[in-house]
Amino acid sequence: MACAGGLRLTRTSFVHEKSISWFPGHMMAGLREMRDQMRTVDLVVETRDARIPLSSINRQFEQIVGRKRRVVVYNKADLAPVAIQDAVRREMAMRDQQVLFTDTSINRSVKKILGVASEIALSDPVKYPQLVVMVVGMPNVGKSSLINALRRTGINRGKAASTGAKPGVTRALSSRIRVLDTPPVYLVDTPGVMIPHIPDPVAAIKVALTGGIKDNIADEAVLADYLLFRLNRLDGVDYCSVLGIDAPTDDIGELLQKLGRKIGALRRGGELDLDKATQHFLRAFRTGRFGRLCLDDLDPQSVAAHFQRSAEDLPLSRSQQAKARRAAHRQRAMDRARSRNQD
Numbered sequence: 001m002a003c004a005g006g007l008r009l010t011r012t013s014f015v016h017e018k019s020i021s022w023f024p025g026h027m028m029a030g031l032r033e034m035r036d037q038m039r040t041v042d043l044v045v046e047t048r049d050a051r052i053p054l055s056s057i058n059r060q061f062e063q064i065v066g067r068k069r070r071v072v073v074y075n076k077a078d079l080a081p082v083a084i085q086d087a088v089r090r091e092m093a094m095r096d097q098q099v100l101f102t103d104t105s106i107n108r109s110v111k112k113i114l115g116v117a118s119e120i121a122l123s124d125p126v127k128y129p130q131l132v133v134m135v136v137g138m139p140n141v142g143k144s145s146l147i148n149a150l151r152r153t154g155i156n157r158g159k160a161a162s163t164g165a166k167p168g169v170t171r172a173l174s175s176r177i178r179v180l181d182t183p184p185v186y187l188v189d190t191p192g193v194m195i196p197h198i199p200d201p202v203a204a205i206k207v208a209l210t211g212g213i214k215d216n217i218a219d220e221a222v223l224a225d226y227l228l229f230r231l232n233r234l235d236g237v238d239y240c241s242v243l244g245i246d247a248p249t250d251d252i253g254e255l256l257q258k259l260g261r262k263i264g265a266l267r268r269g270g271e272l273d274l275d276k277a278t279q280h281f282l283r284a285f286r287t288g289r290f291g292r293l294c295l296d297d298l299d300p301q302s303v304a305a306h307f308q309r310s311a312e313d314l315p316l317s318r319s320q321q322a323k324a325r326r327a328a329h330r331q332r333a334m335d336r337a338r339s340r341n342q343d
């Protein structure tokens, strides 16, 4: 139950047919430039949002990264439950992905990335006189913040990349940004790239809720409706206390009316301003006021279904097909072991 006082859930699933598409020209140009520069890159840091460990995966990066060494960084870990980290590590390890969790406000948390880069650079100083790391990811996952944090941690220097609360701040590849002197490590910032067409409309809603899609492109009313649906199904989220409303509800109209009255969101003439109430509700989630939350389901079946769907959407390279086969093999072995334990 989400709030004190009890709630009868009136919906069993969230149905939304229309996906959100946002793929402006600078993203296409950015992808092309990333592909062109990839041969000069030694390591790729693929940044994702820890609140949506699956929905923030953009398979286009796997295609342009190819066989380059890659580390997956789940940023904004301060906004996601610590408890998800083991499940995510396990699932990604099955897909041969090394995973780190970061919060860009904490030096010790981003230092792990410098550790990975240094290890590669020191393994062959002749091959890597300077190590070049490209930071890629969906919009607003915190790529530029991560670069600034690495620079602060590595060489105690100020901001080198522009950041902002809205998606699409970085619009082109940066020049190389120094983040470590010994061994020399340089980072390249890149524009956030969306999936051109997200096949699952609910995944698109999750990306928009976490700030990856501009609010004027996503339908804020739908985002708020999904957020309420999800909050009601997560244990221990007391949104009533956070919002200052009396009782939980599964009806977004009712919640926004109450919230609008509570925060005094009124238009001229005294009519309730439900848009303002909607934005207040979304902001409360985005700033972590409802606590650490994860919007993706991480049980093995849901994860397998997610990868199945995204594989159908994007043709896989040969090495990706081999990886997918290995992951499916491991998954089947785990399922068999699990069912043997249950017997």
Ligand SMILES: Nc1nc2c(ncn2[C@@H]2O[C@H](COP(=O)(O)OP(=O)(O)OP(=O)(O)O)[C@@H](O)[C@H]2O)c(=O)[nH]1
Pocket (backbone or CB within 6 Å): 075, 076, 077, 078, 079, 102, 103, 104, 105, 137, 138, 139, 140, 141, 142, 143, 144, 145, 146, 162, 163, 164, 165, 166, 167, 168, 169, 170, 171, 190, 191, 192, 193
């Ligand atoms: N809570 C939290 N917020 C973060 C973290 N890292 C970045 N942010 C915030 O996330 C927002 C987006 O950060 P950016 O670094 O501009 O994101 P980006 O991925 O470079 O964005 P694009 O320009 O769209 O590609 C900013 O408001 C940051 O302050 C983090 O670890 N935790």
